[in-house]
Amino acid sequence: MTAQVRIVPDRLQTGFARFLRSWEALLIVVLVLIFLANSFASPYFLNVWNLSDATFNFTEKAMIAFAMAMLIIAGEIDLSVASIIALASTAMGIAMSAGFGTPVLVGVGLTVGLLCGAVNGFLVAGLKLPSIVVTIGTMSLFRGVSYIILGDEAFTGYPESFAFFGQGYVWWVVSFELVLFALLAVAFWALQHRSTFGRAVYAIGNNPTAALFSGIRVDRVRFILFLLTGLTSGIAAVCLTSRLGSTRPSIAAGMELEVVTMVVLGGVNILGGSGSIPGVVLAAFIMGMVTFGFGLLNVPGIVMSIFLGFLLIGVIAVPKLLRRK
Amino acid sequence: MQPVLSLRGISKSFPGVKALQNVQLDLYPGQVTALVGENGAGKSTIVKVLTGIYQPDGGSIAVDGAVTSFASPDAAAKAGVTAIHQETVLFDEMTVAENIWLGHAPRGRFGLIDLAAQRAGAERLLSSIGARLDPDLKLKELGIASKHLVAIARALSIEARVVIMDEPTAALSHKEIHELYELVDTLKAQGKAILFISHKFDEIFRIADRYTVFRDGQFVGEGVMADVTESQLVQMMVGRAVDQIFPTRAHNIGAEVLKVAGYAHPTEFEDIGFTLHRGEILGFYGLVGAGRSEVMQALFGITKPSKGACRIDGKIAVLRSTHDAIEAGIVYVPEDRGKQGAVKGLPIYQNVTLPSLGRTSRAGFLKMADEFALTRSYTRRLDLRAASLDQDVGLLSGGNQQKVVIAKWLATKPRVVILDEPTKGIDIGSKAAVHEFMAELAAEGLAVIMVSSEIPEVLGMSDRVIIMREGRIVREVAGDQMTPEALVRAAAGIEEAA
Numbered sequence: 001m002t003a004q005v006r007i008v009p010d011r012l013q014t015g016f017a018r019f020l021r022s023w024e025a026l027l028i029v030v031l032v033l034i035f036l037a038n039s040f041a042s043p044y045f046l047n048v049w050n051l052s053d054a055t056f057n058f059t060e061k062a063m064i065a066f067a068m069a070m071l072i073i074a075g076e077i078d079l080s081v082a083s084i085i086a087l088a089s090t091a092m093g094i095a096m097s098a099g100f101g102t103p104v105l106v107g108v109g110l111t112v113g114l115l116c117g118a119v120n121g122f123l124v125a126g127l128k129l130p131s132i133v134v135t136i137g138t139m140s141l142f143r144g145v146s147y148i149i150l151g152d153e154a155f156t157g158y159p160e161s162f163a164f165f166g167q168g169y170v171w172w173v174v175s176f177e178l179v180l181f182a183l184l185a186v187a188f189w190a191l192q193h194r195s196t197f198g199r200a201v202y203a204i205g206n207n208p209t210a211a212l213f214s215g216i217r218v219d220r221v222r223f224i225l226f227l228l229t230g231l232t233s234g235i236a237a238v239c240l241t242s243r244l245g246s247t248r249p250s251i252a253a254g255m256e257l258e259v260v261t262m263v264v265l266g267g268v269n270i271l272g273g274s275g276s277i278p279g280v281v282l283a284a285f286i287m288g289m290v291t292f293g294f295g296l297l298n299v300p301g302i303v304m305s306i307f308l309g310f311l312l313i314g315v316i317a318v319p320k321l322l323r324r325k
Numbered sequence: 326m327q328p329v330l331s332l333r334g335i336s337k338s339f340p341g342v343k344a345l346q347n348v349q350l351d352l353y354p355g356q357v358t359a360l361v362g363e364n365g366a367g368k369s370t371i372v373k374v375l376t377g378i379y380q381p382d383g384g385s386i387a388v389d390g391a392v393t394s395f396a397s398p399d400a401a402a403k404a405g406v407t408a409i410h411q412e413t414v415l416f417d418e419m420t421v422a423e424n425i426w427l428g429h430a431p432r433g434r435f436g437l438i439d440l441a442a443q444r445a446g447a448e449r450l451l452s453s454i455g456a457r458l459d460p461d462l463k464l465k466e467l468g469i470a471s472k473h474l475v476a477i478a479r480a481l482s483i484e485a486r487v488v489i490m491d492e493p494t495a496a497l498s499h500k501e502i503h504e505l506y507e508l509v510d511t512l513k514a515q516g517k518a519i520l521f522i523s524h525k526f527d528e529i530f531r532i533a534d535r536y537t538v539f540r541d542g543q544f545v546g547e548g549v550m551a552d553v554t555e556s557q558l559v560q561m562m563v564g565r566a567v568d569q570i571f572p573t574r575a576h577n578i579g580a581e582v583l584k585v586a587g588y589a590h591p592t593e594f595e596d597i598g599f600t601l602h603r604g605e606i607l608g609f610y611g612l613v614g615a616g617r618s619e620v621m622q623a624l625f626g627i628t629k630p631s632k633g634a635c636r637i638d639g640k641i642a643v644l645r646s647t648h649d650a651i652e653a654g655i656v657y658v659p660e661d662r663g664k665q666g667a668v669k670g671l672p673i674y675q676n677v678t679l680p681s682l683g684r685t686s687r688a689g690f691l692k693m694a695d696e697f698a699l700t701r702s703y704t705r706r707l708d709l710r711a712a713s714l715d716q717d718v719g720l721l722s723g724g725n726q727q728k729v730v731i732a733k734w735l736a737t738k739p740r741v742v743i744l745d746e747p748t749k750g751i752d753i754g755s756k757a758a759v760h761e762f763m764a765e766l767a768a769e770g771l772a773v774i775m776v777s778s779e780i781p782e783v784l785g786m787s788d789r790v791i792i793m794r795e796g797r798i799v800r801e802v803a804g805d806q807m808t809p810e811a812l813v814r815a816a817a818g819i820e821e822a823a
Contacts, residue, residue: 008704010674010697012713195689196682203679206670212627213665214733215651215680273670 023267023319027282030315034286038293045296052173054292056243058262059177060236061255062284065262066188067228069280072263073192075205075272076131076222078120078229081236082255083142088112088237090146093155093247102162109241110234116142117230121223139256146249155247166243177239181284184232189277197221205272262287265312286311327390328353329518330375330406330487335384337370339720344370345381348544350537352487352518357509359533359550360522362562363724363754366539368522372489375520376408377401405486409476409493415464422447422460425479450478454508470501477508488512489520494528498613506532524751526555538562559753571785572764578788579603581639582772583655583741585624588633593619594796597633601741601772606763608787609776610812616796617776618660621743625657626650637740651680654740658730658747660776662723666730669719673711674700676718676729681736703732708758724755731762742766743774748782760786780809792816 019025038045045051064081071078091112092105100108116138123134168176192198200221203211212218241247266283268275287308294304328351337345345367352358362368373379374386377395385392388404395401415424423430425447426438433439447460456474464472473493480488490509494502509532512519523529529536529550536553538545538561545561581602588597594616601607609617623630626644635642642653650657659665668676677700678685685695700714707728711721718729727747734742744763748756763786767773777783783790789803792815800815802808 008701008709008711009713010701011715190690194691196686196691197689199675199679199682199691202671202675203668207664207668209665210668211679212647213625213657213659214668215647217646217648 024276024279024282026315026319027265027267027279027286030311031282031286031289034289034293038289038296041293042296045293048173050292050296052175052178054288055175055178055181057291058284058288059175059181060239060243061259061262061287062181062280063184063236063239064229064232064255064259065266065280065284066184066277067225067232068259069263069266069268069275069277070188070192070198070201071131071225071229072260072268072270073205073272073275074201074222074225075208076124076225077135077260078117078131078226079135079256079260080116080120080138080142081229081233081259082252083139083146084113084116084230084233085237085240085252085255086146086249087116087142088234089241089247089251090149090155090249092237092241094149096155096158096162102159105158105162106165106238109238110231113230113232113234113237114227115230116233117227118223120230121226124226125219125222143249150247150249156245158242158245162242163245164242166239166241166245177243180235180239184235185277185281192277197224201225202273205269205274258287261308261312265315326353329389331387331390332371332374333385333387335371335374335381335386337374337379337381343542345374345542347384348539348542349547350520350544351547352520353535354486354518355513355516356534357513357519357521357532358535358537359529360520360537360539361529361558362539362545366562367542368539369491370542371539372408372491372520372522375401375406375487375489377406402483405484406489407480407483407485407487408489408491409473409480410491415472415476415479417465418463420461420463421451421458421467421475424464424475425450425460425482427479429483446482447478450481451475453481454478454511470497470504473497473505474508477512485517487518487520489522491522492524493521494523494525502528524753526558529558530555562753571782572761574606574764575768576788577604577768579605579770582637584636584639586634586636588620588623588630588635590619590623590628590630590796593628594623594793597798599791599798599801601774603770603772604767605788606767606773606775606786608783608790609774609793610778610780610783610790611793611816613778615793615816617793618745619796620793621657621745621774621776624650624655624741624743651737651739654738655743656680656734656737656739656741657743658727658734658745660745660749662726662730667718667726670717672715673704673709673718673721673729674714677703677733677736680733699736700732703736704728706735707732707762724751727751727755727759731759735766739771741772741774743776745776746778747775748777748779780812783812784809794818 068078068081088109092109095105095108120135120138123129124131165176170176170179192201200211200216203214203216204218204221208218240252244251262283263280264270265286266275266280268279290308290311291304294307330352332348332350335345335348348367348371350371360368360371370379374381375395377398377400380396386394393404395404416427419427422444426443430438431442431446433442444460451458451460451474454474454477456478458467458471458474464475467475493505497505509519521529521533533550535547535549536558537547538558540562579602581600583601586598589595597620611617619628622628624635624644626646626649635644637653644650644653663669668679674696678696681699685692685699697714704714709728709732710725718726721729747759763773763775775786784807787807789801790807790812791798792800792802792812794816802811
C-alpha cells in the first residue's frame with residue numbers, strides 16, 4: 001500500500017544475545033553454583049569415579065524426560081512411564097525365567113514399552129480422551145499387572161551379559177548409560193529442534209486447532225509421541241533392571257513425578273507450546289548433582305526432596321518476580 | 326461537562342512495537358464515544374489499559390478529574406470501568422445469574438452466596454435492559470446476542486460508569502444489532518459513559534455522539550459526530566484518501582477446476598452442488614448459520630460429508646483430512662483467525678512454512694534458510710508489517726495476522742483458495758489490500774471461493790454468487806442478476822415476485 005517496499009529483517013537478535021536471556025543460561029548458572037557448593041562442601045565430590053557414579057542418579061530418568069518434554073510441549077502428558085518400567089521389567093523377568101538370553105530380554109523390554117505407549121496413544125489420539133486421565137488410569141493398570149504376576153516375589157538371576165546395560169563402562173569412567181543418555185540427547189535435540197516433526201509438535205502445543213487447519217496430522221503426531229515415551233520407558237526399564245539385577249513390582253515407583261519435575265525444571269511450559277531439549281539436559285545434571293552432593297553429606301532423602309521442591313518452585317518463580325519488579 | 330474518565334499522554338511499548346504513543350481519550354457521562362482506527366492503531370491496547378490488564382509505560386488516568394491508576398483488572402472494575410469484548414468472556418457451564426454475579430455475588434449467612442438474592446438481582450438487571458432471559462439457564466444454551474445481554478447485565482451489576490464495547494455487533498444478526506442500539510440508548514439514558522469500538526461506519530454514525538481517532542498508535546483527533554463526515558473520518562484514520570472502489574478485474578474465466586455434487590451432512594447441509602473455474606471468484610452469500618462455512622470446511626477435510634463427491638480436474642478427490650485437501654490443492658483461510666488461522670506463540674516464518682514443511686526440509690530435517698526465503702517472498706508481496714520474521718505472530722495486529730495466514734496458504738501453491746469472511750474485523754486499508762490481492766490471485770489463474778456476509782464485498786468481487794439458506798443452495802446469480810435485493814431476498818427466503 002505504501003509506495004516503498006518494506007524490508008522486514010529475518011531476525012532482530014543474534015543467537016548469542018538470545019541465549020543470554022534464555023532459560024538455559026539461567027540453568028547453567030544454577031548448575032555452576034551447585035557444582036561449586038558441592039566441591040566446597042565435600043572433599044569427595046571432585047573425584048571422577050564419584051562423579052561418574054553420580055550420573056546414574058539421572059540417566060534413566062533423563063532418557064524418559066526427553067520424550068516427556070516433547071509430549072508436554074505438545075500439550076499432553078504421560079504419567080504412566082514408571083509403571084511401564086515395572087511392566088517391561090516384569091516381562092523381561094518372565095522371559096529370563098523361560099531361559100531366554102540377553103538379546104531377547106532387551107527386545108522384550110523395548111517391545112513392552114512400545115506396546116504400552118501404543119495403548120496410551122490409541123486412547124488419547126484415537127478415542128480423544130484427555131491424556132492426564134488416560135495415563136493416571138494406565139499408571140495403575142500397568143503396575144497392577146506387575147503386582148498380580150509378582151506379588152511379594154522378585155525376579156533375580158539375570159544373565160551376566162545383561163548387566164552391561166546398567167553397570168558396564170564403555171571407556172574409562174564413561175558408563176554405557178551415560179553414552180546412551182548423550183546419544184538420546186542428541187537424537188531428541190535433532191528431532192525437536194531440527195525436524196519437521198518437532199515443528200509440528202510446537203504448533204500443536206501452541207494451537208492444536210490452527211495446526212489441524214494447517215494440514216498437520218495432529219492425532220498421528222500425538223500417537224507417535226506416546227510411542228516415544230513408551231519406547232524410552234522401555235529403554236529405561238532395560239537399564240534399571242540391569243543395574244539393580246532384579247525386578248520387583250515396586251521398581252521405579254514415583255519416578256513419573258521426578259521425570260515431570262526434570263522436564264519442568266528444564267524450562268518446558270507445563271501447559272505446552274514451549275521448551276527445549278538442552279534445558280532438559282541441564283535440568284538432569286542439576287537434579288543429579290543435588291542428589292549426589294546431599295548424598296555425600298549424608299543428608300536424608302526426605303530433605304533432598306524438600307530441596308528439589310524448593311529448587312523447582314524457586315527457579316520458576318524468581319524470573320517472574322524479577323520481571324515484575 | 327467533565328469527563329468521567331480522562332486519559333492523557335498514555336504510552337505503551339512491546340518488544341519491537343510502540344503500541345501507543347502519547348495518546349489521549351475522554352469519555353463523558355451519557356455519551357457514546359466511538360474509537361475508530363485501522364487495525365494496529367492501538368484500539369485493543371487502549372482497552373487493555375482501561376481495564377487494568379496492561380500497565381501503561383507513561384501517562385495519566387483520571388476518574389472524575391482525580392488522577393489514579395488501574396494497577397489490576399480489579400482496580401479498574403472498582404473504578405466502574407467494564408468491557409464487553411469481541412469474544413465475550415463468560416462461563417458456558419454457569420447459569421445466567423451466576424455469570425452476572427460472579428466475583429461479587431450477594432452474600433447471605435456464613436458468607437455463602439444468597440441464591441435468592443442473586444436470582445432476583447439478575448432478573449432486575451436483565452429487565453432494566455429489556456432482556457427477557459431465564460436467569461437459571463446455562464450460558465451455553467444461549468446465542469451470541471443473548472450472551473452480550475448477559476455481559477451488559479454483568480457490567481451493570483458492578484455499577485459500571487464506563488462501558489467499553491469492543492466490536493459488539495461483529496457476530497450479530499440484523500435484528501439483534503437493532504436491539505443492541507436500543508440497549509445503548511438505554512445505557513446512555515442511565516448516564517453511563519460508553520466507548521464504542523467498531524469498523525462499521527453506519528453503526529458509528531447511528532449511535533455515537535463523539536469520536537476519537539487513533540492511527541499507528543497515535544492520537545489523531547477527536548470531536549462531535551455532528552461535525553464530521555464519513556470521508557473526513559476515513560481521511561483521519563488512514564492519513565490519506567482511500568478509494569473504496571473494488572478493483573477492476575479482467576474476467577478471464579478458464580477451465581473447470583472444482584466440481585462438487587450432492588454434498589450432504591446429517592445436520593449442517595444438504596444437496597450442495599456447484600462448479601468453480603480457473604480465474605473465477607465465486608461468492609457465497611447467506612445469513613450467519615446458513616451452512617456456508619460448514620460446506621467449506623467439508624471441502625477442506627475437517628467435517629466429513631455423509632454423501633456426495635468432489636472432483637478436481639475431473640478426478641474424484643478424497644478429502645478425509647486437511648492434509649488430503651492441501652495435497653489436492655484446496656486451502657482454506659478460516660473466519661476465526663485467532664483460533665483456526667494463526668498459531669500464536671510461533672514466529673511468523675514458522676507459521677508461513679507450517680503446511681509447506683515438505684518443501685523446506687530434506688529427509689524430515691528443516692532447512693531454515695529455505696524457510697526464511699519462502700517466508701520473505703510471500704510476506705513481501707503482501708506488504709507484511711512486522712519487526713522481524715521471527716517475531717511471534719500473536720504480537721501482530723489482526724490485519725497483519727491475516728496476511729501471515731494468507732501467505733501460509735499461497736506458499737503451498739494451491740489451485741483453489743477458499744476465503745471465509747476474509748475482511749471481517751479488519752480495517753479499510755487492509756480490506757482494500759485483501760480485495761486487490763484476491764483479484765490478483767484470480768488473474769493468475771487460481772480459483773477463488775469467497776464466503777462473505779457483506780453485500781458490497783460479495784457484489785464487488787464475485788463473478789457469480791451462490792446464496793445459501795438453512796443448509797441448502799437456494800439461488801445462483803451472475804451478471805445483471807447480481808443485485809443487493811436478489812441476495813437479501815434469497816437469503817431471507819422471500820419469494821421472488823415472478
